[in-house]
Amino acid sequence: MPRMAKLLLQLQAAADRRHGGGGLGLGLGPAVRRHPLTPRHTPAAAAGRFALFLLFLAAAATTLALALTMHRHGPDDPDAAAAPGASPRGDFAVVINTWKRYALLRRTVAHYAACAGVDAVHVVWSEPRPPPEPLRRGVLNCTRRGNVRFEINDADSLNNRFRPIPGLATDAVFSVDDDLIVPCSTLRFAFNVWQSAPSAMVGFVPRMHWLTDPRGSTEEYRYGSWWSVWWTGTYSIVLSKASFIHRQYLDLYTNKMLPSIRKYVDENRNCEDIAMSFLVANATGVPPIWVQGLIFEIGSSGISSLKGHSLQRSRCLNAFSAMYGHMPLVATTVKAVDSRRSWFW
Ligand SMILES: *[C@@H]1O[C@H](CO)[C@@H](O)[C@H](O)[C@H]1NC(C)=O
Ligand SMILES: *[C@@H]1O[C@H](CO)[C@@H](O)[C@H](O)[C@H]1NC(C)=O
Numbered sequence: 001m002p003r004m005a006k007l008l009l010q011l012q013a014a015a016d017r018r019h020g021g022g023g024l025g026l027g028l029g030p031a032v033r034r035h036p037l038t039p040r041h042t043p044a045a046a047a048g049r050f051a052l053f054l055l056f057l058a059a060a061a062t063t064l065a066l067a068l069t070m071h072r073h074g075p076d077d078p079d080a081a082a083a084p085g086a087s088p089r090g091d092f093a094v095v096i097n098t099w100k101r102y103a104l105l106r107r108t109v110a111h112y113a114a115c116a117g118v119d120a121v122h123v124v125w126s127e128p129r130p131p132p133e134p135l136r137r138g139v140l141n142c143t144r145r146g147n148v149r150f151e152i153n154d155a156d157s158l159n160n161r162f163r164p165i166p167g168l169a170t171d172a173v174f175s176v177d178d179d180l181i182v183p184c185s186t187l188r189f190a191f192n193v194w195q196s197a198p199s200a201m202v203g204f205v206p207r208m209h210w211l212t213d214p215r216g217s218t219e220e221y222r223y224g225s226w227w228s229v230w231w232t233g234t235y236s237i238v239l240s241k242a243s244f245i246h247r248q249y250l251d252l253y254t255n256k257m258l259p260s261i262r263k264y265v266d267e268n269r270n271c272e273d274i275a276m277s278f279l280v281a282n283a284t285g286v287p288p289i290w291v292q293g294l295i296f297e298i299g300s301s302g303i304s305s306l307k308g309h310s311l312q313r314s315r316c317l318n319a320f321s322a323m324y325g326h327m328p329l330v331a332t333t334v335k336a337v338d339s340r341r342s343w344f345w
Contacts, residue, residue: 104299223317236281
């Protein structure tokens with residue numbers, strides 16, 4: 001019974017989160033595991049674990065009952081079912097940013113190309129040489145629908161990931177890294193969230209800008225990692241490595257945004273995602289939307305695990321807010337949850 005299996009996974013993930021465990025191999029994981037503030041084997045924690053276990057049994061029994069009832073009324077797999085009112089054909093494009101990881105790229109393209117609702121998969125290619133023929137054939141072969149395309153760029157720039165795409169047929173763009181797999185049903189749910197707020201950035205990886213000295217007079221900011229978001233439930237950024245954005249922001253980023261920001265991104269080889277968050281926040285005046293869902297990181301660690309990363313990210317926050325003349329990012333604690341998949345209400 002796949003539904004049960006999923007429930008177990010979910011509850012396990014919830015328990016892990018509560019107890020400072022990792023998020024099942026998410027990019028968020030390592031930081032979570034290292035958290036110093038959660039004692040893991042105190043009696044209170046053990047009691048908590050036991051209470052959770054009881055809840056878990058109760059929920060499992062309920063689900064079983066529910067599942068049996070539903071089976072009598074016909075199939076009801078949330079994975080297969082489109083949300084009410086969703087259109088059956090291509091609704092959004094997937095734009096995959098990649099860099100010299102061909103095996104990952106093949107897997108990722110094959111995954112997204114097969115998801116319902118995906119109109120086309122665009123691979124943003126910034127390597128000096130065009131895609132090698134075997135890769136090209138392999139990637140184009142992984143779908144029968146012929147909806148995969150390489151977007152070739154002359155220069156290697158992090159800004160390439162937001163270049164407007166010729167022939168883009170949808171308003172919604174799902175921007176994702178080549179090592180992130182978002183399950184199709186989760187992706188579909190996030191798309192539905194985006195449809196209800198198409199000018200917002202809607203994504204899975206939240207971050208926060210914190211005032212370094214909240215009571216001081218200077219406005220200096222510090223980049224808040226997953227940890228600080230987990231601890232406070234507050235965020236103001238969703239990273240573009242797994243986010244829906246409206247196509248109009250690609251044009252704004254590339255053609256209208258302050259050139260000094262794109263220049264900064266090129267020179268520092270970092271923070272294109274923060275730049276996009278600033279752009280959207282400044283244009284809308286509202287926060288992004290964090291969608292709850294498990295996503296899977298299939299590659300090894302990238303830039304974000306390098307030492308000094310968060311210092312660099314803090315510098316970007318301060319540089320960009322100086323260029324804007326104010327801090328456009330807006331914090332929130334709102335999170336979008338699929339009510340078909342939440343069991344405590
Ligand atoms: C791609 O698919 C075609 C037709 O199915 C097949 O003949 C060809 O060998 C495949 N190429 C690769 C690289 O897998
Ligand atoms: C921020 O938004 C305002 C209002 O829409 C706009 O006039 C301004 O140019 C934007 N700032 C930047 C730096 O893009």
